[in-house]
Amino acid sequence: MVTPNPTSNVVEARGLGLTFETNDGSVRALSNVDLTVGKGEFVSFIGPSGCGKTTFLRVIADLEQQTEGDIRVNGMTPAEARRSRAYGYVFQAAGLFPWRTIEDNVALPLEIMGYSRAEQRERVHRTLDLVNLAGFEKKFPWQLSGGMQQRASIARALAFDADLLLMDEPFGALDEIVRDHLNEQLLDLWARTQKTICFVTHSIPEAVYLSTRIVVMSPRPGRVTDVIESPLPRERPLDIRETPEFLEIAHRVREGLRAGHSDE
Amino acid sequence: MVTPNPTSNVVEARGLGLTFETNDGSVRALSNVDLTVGKGEFVSFIGPSGCGKTTFLRVIADLEQQTEGDIRVNGMTPAEARRSRAYGYVFQAAGLFPWRTIEDNVALPLEIMGYSRAEQRERVHRTLDLVNLAGFEKKFPWQLSGGMQQRASIARALAFDADLLLMDEPFGALDEIVRDHLNEQLLDLWARTQKTICFVTHSIPEAVYLSTRIVVMSPRPGRVTDVIESPLPRERPLDIRETPEFLEIAHRVREGLRAGHSDE
Amino acid sequence: MSLALTTAPAAPSLLHRLAAGKTLPVLIVLAALLALWYAFTVYLNAPWQVDAYERAGTTWTTADLVRDTMAQERPVMPAPHQVAAEIWKTTAGTRITSKRSLFHHAWVTLSSTLLGFLIGTVLGVLLAVGIVHNRAMDKSVMPWVIASQTIPILAIAPMIIVVLNAIGLSGLLPKALISTYLSFFPVVVGMVKGFRSPEVNQLDLMRTYNASGPQTFWKLRWPSALPYLFTSMKVAVAISLVGAIVGELPTGAVAGLGARLLAGSYYGQTVQIWSALFMAAALAALLVGVIGIGQRLVMARMGEKP
Amino acid sequence: MNWALTGAFLFWACAWALNEWLSRLTPRSTAGKRALGIVVPAIFGITLLVVWEGVVRGFEISPVLLTPPSAIWTRLISSIPILWADFQQTFMKAVLIGYAIGCGAGFLTAIAIDRSPFLQRGLLPLGNFVSALPIVGVAPIMVMWYGFDWPSKAAVVIIMTFFPMLVNTVQGLSASSAIDRDLMRTYAASYWQALFKLRLPAAAPFIFNALKINSTLALIGAIVAEFFGTPIVGMGFRISTEVGRMNIDMVWAEIAIAALAGSLFYGAVALLERAVTFWHPSIRNG
Amino acid sequence: ADDVTLQLKWVTQAQFAGYYVALDQGFYEEENLNVEIVPGGPDAAPVQMLAGGGADVMVDWLPSALAAREKGVPVVNIAQPFARSGLNMVCRKETGIEKPEDFKGKTLGTWFFGNEYPLYNWLSKLNLPRDGSPEGVTIQKIGFNVDPLLQKQADCITAMTYNEYWQVIDAGLTPDDLVVFSYTDEGVATLEDGLYVLEEKLADPAFADKMVRFVRASMKGWQWAKENSDEAAMIVLDNDATGAQTEKHQKRMMGEIAKLLGDTAKLDEAAYQQTVDTLLQGGSDPVITSAPEGAFTHAITDKAM
Ligand SMILES: Nc1ncnc2c1ncn2[C@@H]1O[C@H](COP(=O)(O)OP(=O)(O)OP(=O)(O)O)[C@@H](O)[C@H]1O
Ligand SMILES: Nc1ncnc2c1ncn2[C@@H]1O[C@H](COP(=O)(O)OP(=O)(O)OP(=O)(O)O)[C@@H](O)[C@H]1O
Ligand SMILES: Cc1ncc(C[n+]2csc(CCO)c2C)c(N)n1
Numbered sequence A, B: 001m002v003t004p005n006p007t008s009n010v011v012e013a014r015g016l017g018l019t020f021e022t023n024d025g026s027v028r029a030l031s032n033v034d035l036t037v038g039k040g041e042f043v044s045f046i047g048p049s050g051c052g053k054t055t056f057l058r059v060i061a062d063l064e065q066q067t068e069g070d071i072r073v074n075g076m077t078p079a080e081a082r083r084s085r086a087y088g089y090v091f092q093a094a095g096l097f098p099w100r101t102i103e104d105n106v107a108l109p110l111e112i113m114g115y116s117r118a119e120q121r122e123r124v125h126r127t128l129d130l131v132n133l134a135g136f137e138k139k140f141p142w143q144l145s146g147g148m149q150q151r152a153s154i155a156r157a158l159a160f161d162a163d164l165l166l167m168d169e170p171f172g173a174l175d176e177i178v179r180d181h182l183n184e185q186l187l188d189l190w191a192r193t194q195k196t197i198c199f200v201t202h203s204i205p206e207a208v209y210l211s212t213r214i215v216v217m218s219p220r221p222g223r224v225t226d227v228i229e230s231p232l233p234r235e236r237p238l239d240i241r242e243t244p245e246f247l248e249i250a251h252r253v254r255e256g257l258r259a260g261h262s263d264e
Numbered sequence C: 001m002s003l004a005l006t007t008a009p010a011a012p013s014l015l016h017r018l019a020a021g022k023t024l025p026v027l028i029v030l031a032a033l034l035a036l037w038y039a040f041t042v043y044l045n046a047p048w049q050v051d052a053y054e055r056a057g058t059t060w061t062t063a064d065l066v067r068d069t070m071a072q073e074r075p076v077m078p079a080p081h082q083v084a085a086e087i088w089k090t091t092a093g094t095r096i097t098s099k100r101s102l103f104h105h106a107w108v109t110l111s112s113t114l115l116g117f118l119i120g121t122v123l124g125v126l127l128a129v130g131i132v133h134n135r136a137m138d139k140s141v142m143p144w145v146i147a148s149q150t151i152p153i154l155a156i157a158p159m160i161i162v163v164l165n166a167i168g169l170s171g172l173l174p175k176a177l178i179s180t181y182l183s184f185f186p187v188v189v190g191m192v193k194g195f196r197s198p199e200v201n202q203l204d205l206m207r208t209y210n211a212s213g214p215q216t217f218w219k220l221r222w223p224s225a226l227p228y229l230f231t232s233m234k235v236a237v238a239i240s241l242v243g244a245i246v247g248e249l250p251t252g253a254v255a256g257l258g259a260r261l262l263a264g265s266y267y268g269q270t271v272q273i274w275s276a277l278f279m280a281a282a283l284a285a286l287l288v289g290v291i292g293i294g295q296r297l298v299m300a301r302m303g304e305k306p
Numbered sequence D: 001m002n003w004a005l006t007g008a009f010l011f012w013a014c015a016w017a018l019n020e021w022l023s024r025l026t027p028r029s030t031a032g033k034r035a036l037g038i039v040v041p042a043i044f045g046i047t048l049l050v051v052w053e054g055v056v057r058g059f060e061i062s063p064v065l066l067t068p069p070s071a072i073w074t075r076l077i078s079s080i081p082i083l084w085a086d087f088q089q090t091f092m093k094a095v096l097i098g099y100a101i102g103c104g105a106g107f108l109t110a111i112a113i114d115r116s117p118f119l120q121r122g123l124l125p126l127g128n129f130v131s132a133l134p135i136v137g138v139a140p141i142m143v144m145w146y147g148f149d150w151p152s153k154a155a156v157v158i159i160m161t162f163f164p165m166l167v168n169t170v171q172g173l174s175a176s177s178a179i180d181r182d183l184m185r186t187y188a189a190s191y192w193q194a195l196f197k198l199r200l201p202a203a204a205p206f207i208f209n210a211l212k213i214n215s216t217l218a219l220i221g222a223i224v225a226e227f228f229g230t231p232i233v234g235m236g237f238r239i240s241t242e243v244g245r246m247n248i249d250m251v252w253a254e255i256a257i258a259a260l261a262g263s264l265f266y267g268a269v270a271l272l273e274r275a276v277t278f279w280h281p282s283i284r285n286g
Numbered sequence E: 001a002d003d004v005t006l007q008l009k010w011v012t013q014a015q016f017a018g019y020y021v022a023l024d025q026g027f028y029e030e031e032n033l034n035v036e037i038v039p040g041g042p043d044a045a046p047v048q049m050l051a052g053g054g055a056d057v058m059v060d061w062l063p064s065a066l067a068a069r070e071k072g073v074p075v076v077n078i079a080q081p082f083a084r085s086g087l088n089m090v091c092r093k094e095t096g097i098e099k100p101e102d103f104k105g106k107t108l109g110t111w112f113f114g115n116e117y118p119l120y121n122w123l124s125k126l127n128l129p130r131d132g133s134p135e136g137v138t139i140q141k142i143g144f145n146v147d148p149l150l151q152k153q154a155d156c157i158t159a160m161t162y163n164e165y166w167q168v169i170d171a172g173l174t175p176d177d178l179v180v181f182s183y184t185d186e187g188v189a190t191l192e193d194g195l196y197v198l199e200e201k202l203a204d205p206a207f208a209d210k211m212v213r214f215v216r217a218s219m220k221g222w223q224w225a226k227e228n229s230d231e232a233a234m235i236v237l238d239n240d241a242t243g244a245q246t247e248k249h250q251k252r253m254m255g256e257i258a259k260l261l262g263d264t265a266k267l268d269e270a271a272y273q274q275t276v277d278t279l280l281q282g283g284s285d286p287v288i289t290s291a292p293e294g295a296f297t298h299a300i301t302d303k304a305m
């Protein structure tokens, strides 16, 4: 197991800021964000709706350009990192292609990255199993329920082996049982593969359960108001959520969030 | 306060079933659903993803036709109920019109139902305030974060006064604090106006906190496996969630859910 | 405010500014096309010129050939400067009221183009509305609308003109109706597609409001169809111009760009044909451009992501 | 009142009512649906013909202005070999080849324009320009360049079909949603991968739009081009010649063939569209 | 004044100088007529204009008028200002054609619209099939210009003495480069530019009287045009709305037209008979199947002269 190590930082943001220009003035979405994510870390981002979580992930992914400050991904610029296919991204909206069946949607990144036919089939099968969508391979997206679509889009991001996973509320539309199941699967995957994961969520228990670190953000302009290290062990059975340590961290996160809200 | 009263049932389903025909065979989404929702009730639907919650709401709303059984809304067929504008519907996906600003999106049902200019303005203002979107009136949907879009779509459904609210995971994309806030607001609205609410959610605490009755569903084909009456009082402070009664109901719901899952 | 915030970047070089805009690319592509054109001029006119030399028994050099191919009186392909000179002569060099003014003829054609396009667009949209809202119309009319477009217009144009003449319609309207006949079709096809483009959940939303047909139309179908409308209109206005020109032929081809084209062709005045062609194309480009500007303005108002 | 005329309009009223009733039916089987899709327009078409016949007879319109459908039919049946030869010359050669090249060129140019911002700014405005070259002016020039036979007609068809394809493809290539394009970016997909896997499928509805419009334009273009010089065979040749001979029934027989061929061509493209863009709401919603 | 609409067979040019002169010099006005001249074109079939009621009288060639008559539009020739045909077949000398028999194996370009029948008649006299075989000739339908000859796409093309022939010359070919066959000389000429009206209208004495005055004024116009050739050409030029005609060409055309005009407007029955004979022997599908009856009348010209 690798412990976070300053020489192998996956994400390093210094004084990061981003302002959107819109038809009626400018919106400051991020302001002076300093954050380092080490290799193998599982970092959750939590904060009120509209505080800039998605924006921050998009900057890492080179889908948005910061207007101030500096950011490095694997020691490179986000653009270089993107070109070296450093990460997988799960979007907040499923964004499946309506002209592809579910299995073909999941195979999309594999086709692009040049996996062999056989491997494509194997991986699609495996990841669809993982998200409990076996049996829906041949359906089209509009024939699936909202939660099923979201699971298909998670499968799509997991199908190829990126070392960094950027996940924007992947489990928002899922029920508790499936969510618990996927949480466990994700933790397992993370422990097994030493991936680095940046994870946006609105659920405090989920953030605490999954993360090594929880970043609490506050809105307008989006700032990091608190970074909470989790002392929980890496091995985490589901019922760890009833331990006092767990509840204590959850409490701290809730306090942090509430503080952000009262700023408004 | 009105107690559920068999003579004024808002929704009455008897032996309801629905089968979708797709390119590769038929999908049985609902099967033999019997359910009665009385006036002034708050009924939550919970169940694994793909179990037919959305489909059931859509049948009530006359957006889908049952293939078996019978359903009445306010004693009428769903089509008649729809034509008398009996309900407001919050969709699982925000579905804002991209060419309208946020305020115009919220004003849409008001325009259609012929409210006066002044009243439109007043109601848009009030409901946007309610969902914490004041200041974003003139933005276009793509300029808002995912959660903000979902809140705008809630505002849209609340802007006009339907007696029946059909809400499909309205708070899925929101953070806990905002969610708590909106939960309280919704309960308040419900108590004040004696609306009937059918509410789909994946969150067990949310279901228990809000509802007078919780309908647990299980998938393929979607059936009602359990209906849990909540003995909680109508007045519900947020911290009721730590009472033993609350936890007891939550436990029963979780058990019901798990039973449904193991069927799979 | 935004002015104060953004500090102006170091003034870019003129070249840079040109390259970023449309001017330089258009100029370069234009230059390439001109070069190609000159090459074609020499190539296509050379056989005739060589023939002429031989008939006259003169000896000639390549330089002679190149020079003479670009100065023929009735070339197979006129040189760009010949066309330019003719256009200049018939526009700037002639009173606008004169029958020899190309502007005068352009105006004659433009007026029936615009009238025809206007009627065609309205008709096309109305038909599309009918087709989208009425199943009987969808099923029965659409195939015949399509069939109508396979009728070669030039063949029935004379009959249209004669029939309209018989019921007392003459002048601008018959010509415009031929434009209409051609231009309503792209609008129908595009708008039927556009009116049907709203997503299922958007239509469902309107259903939950029990919105009336007109409400669903104006608040959902129409805005969704606007991108299609503009694209269709661009095609329709270009076709409408063709229709106006075709319409001039059976009406005696007395005035307008079509008349110029035809007269040029009867008297073998290639240069005149080409200048009329260019005027027509310029007119169309202008019309398409105007619609494009309209499109951008409307789309911006509808909050399209830039 | 005039018998022919009254009869025709009575027929019209009945057919209209019948169609209204038929199109309200919702047949369960696909065969039933397909049959309905043929019967309803057929009734409409027959109505048109009956009204036409009635009007011509009722108003005693001179046969050199308008011929009744019955006369056209007689003529059509007795001239099959000529019509077939004309059809081969015009449709099989000029139209199909010109259509393929014109649509292909418009499509490829759109890709080139999309690929290169330079061309986008340089070529698109000029593309608009070339597109609008009126057929009447271009046809004689093409005859001059490519001779009397079908290649000059195909050239006219190419010029006519190029622009609708170009405009629609350019528009379609920008139809994919921002989030989908972002997704491709996260895969570091190459330009071509994004094109083939996202942007072309998303552009397909627009491209088919152009293919449909062009299918009728191509036919008109080829026929009209034949007015400006042709060997003595071809649909356009026949039409212009027979007008001069006052054989209006033959003209309409030829037009009927053109309409039939054009409609079938359009129908074929529409079927292909259904198969390829099955996912688009306009087709999914019926 | 009485309104008269005249439909021309072709665009405004010196071919129709007489009518424009009559209008310009006020000859129509003197006859108390208010005349509107509508130019034609390649697609405007004057017969349709007449049948549809858009015109009272038209200028047309006899073959197409007879064809219309047989198709049920009873048009009648009321006057025939043109006594001779101006139709030629022009060949390039270098093709080796010296006499009509040499057409064998060559490509001939002709106008259609009824102009093909005299040629077909001629070819069947020469025993040349039109099937494009080496033993026969290839026929192509050409547009109304001389490019096919210049571009060597055809070995011979039809041309009017007063127009297309000179265009060939203007293009740079000399009379020495050409071989010209006159349809008149070959015995296949047909009567050209005559004035036609609908038979039923003629039954109305008021209309007949109008036509008498119209023909009288028109012939006065033609007489004037013959005598003042250059001024007549300028009048035509003034009336050309396309602004495309040139002075040089129209003046020359007027000179050639003058040679085709007869002394009177009265139809020459011998020439009429020759046209009919030519058309009846057209070949496989003739324009007219039987000799027409009452296709002309002298009633108008007799009163007018
Ligand atoms: N393209 C854009 N143009 C203008 N403003 C934008 C744009 N995208 C986002 N914003 C604004 O930036 C702020 C942050 O948005 P962001 O999407 O990052 O929020 P978020 O934290 O992901 O919220 P949520 O939890 O609701 O998804 C919001 O106020 C939003 O209105
Ligand atoms: N239009 C359709 N065509 C075919 N199958 C459909 C269609 N809509 C839904 N289904 C199927 O019906 C079942 C129930 O779907 P539904 O959307 O009601 O689920 P849900 O309970 O709302 O799930 P979620 O919580 O994920 O939103 C699913 O298996 C889905 O695949
Ligand atoms: C409908 C019709 N159009 C043209 C001609 C042939 N023609 C007759 S006069 C003339 C002008 C010569 O300069 C031409 C080309 C015809 N016979 N019929």
Ligand SMILES: [Mg+2]
Residues within 6 Å of the ligand: A053, A054, A055, A092, A168, B145, B146, B147
């Ligand atoms: Mg977000």
Ligand SMILES: [Mg+2]
Residues within 6 Å of the ligand: A145, A146, A147, B053, B054, B055, B092, B168
């Ligand atoms: Mg659902």
